[in-house]
Amino acid sequence: MKTDWKESSVDGFLERIIYKSLQSKNGHLDLFVRFLHGLCLESNQRLLVGLLGQTEISPETIQRVINNLKKMNSDEISPDRSINIFHCLMEMNHLSVHQEIQEFLKSENRSDKKLSEIQCSALAFMLQMSEEVLDELDLQKYNTSERGRQRLIPAVRNCRKARLMDCGLSEISCDYLAAALKSNPSHLRELDLKRNNLEDPDVKQLSDLQQSPDYRLETLRSVE
Template sequence: MISSVFDNRDLQSLDVFLKRAMEKSLQSKNGHLDLFVRFLHGLCLESNQRLLVGLLGQTEISPGTIQRVINNLKKMNSDKISPDRSINIFHCLMEMNHLSLFQEIQEFLKSENRSEKKLSEIQCSALAFMLQMSEEVLDELDLQEYNTSERGRQRLIPAVRNCRKAGLTGCGLSEISCDYLAAALKSNPSHLRELYLCGNNLKDPDVKQLSDLQQSPDYRLETLRSVE
């Protein structure tokens, strides 16, 4: 993979290398490069930089380079990336010991006025990860209540696994969003029993995968409503 993401002209540009490595991993359909990319970002830690001597010919990474790596991760385009795959961007930031994002979401979850805080896409990925990993199963999750962009709400989709009732009403959902929902419910054990998608102008073909899950005895989804 290393040779496929940059050539000899970029040997001294660690931020370019890691950006291309991240893009390469996100193009993978099964996520088989995710752990490797996390490992590469972990090399940015000062305690691990000695491992870079034979790879990039340098023993110290400048603070400016590290900041560019962090900025690249936070701005990573998610147009064609599934919400589940986007969470790996958050993992890479954690590997770099960049804890501010984690702390921001912790503060957000403790806040009483969540609707006043506008969430970026990467913050939505972090929130989705923390919600789905929580030991407490949420009774209800309404993505419309979060102040973020449409793509931000897409990144929140994985969190529906860890709630009993979810609403994505009036979020401008598309067929691909329904595909993301179906994939989220298939890939891990899910507690979701009720799913409401009203107000999204969805047609029967758009929600076919979700309808199939509702009919399958292997899944818990009992109620699916896509029209009023």
């Protein structure tokens, strides 16, 4: 790791380390990665100069780090892990994504606003952390890409009904859903997965949950 730091740029190092953390299934590196991104702030650099020696990260480098985070590809990255990208932006005091989602939630014409993947991660985080339980979460109402809708999956924890029809869900999406349903608390009682071209093995984890004390669904629709 020390060699990597010496031979690479700060933004390149941080990009590699966050990709490593996103591949983790249990998120054991999440806090460490947020801490490293927080070190980019000038105020934190001044506090740590006695420990690290003379350090200076240019505004251009910080902007590259922010850009790398915002465009990070979510292929094979779980929606829960993707939320840590949003946390890293917050650690760097880059509040624009958070402010954009706050404005989005206040707007009346939400379908007019196309959400990026990082905005979907921020929205998923804010919805699942809300004190108010949503009556229904319909991913089709959000103007975003298929990967963006997958990043919204963690929000099902804090809604009573999810209508996830026509969302291009896959077997791995069902894995994400199963993880969300196993979480405590999970308020989801009705889940609709129709018109996603899912085969029986794809929803096996969800079906297996019926035998688990963690299973709270009252209605599961997975076929026409």
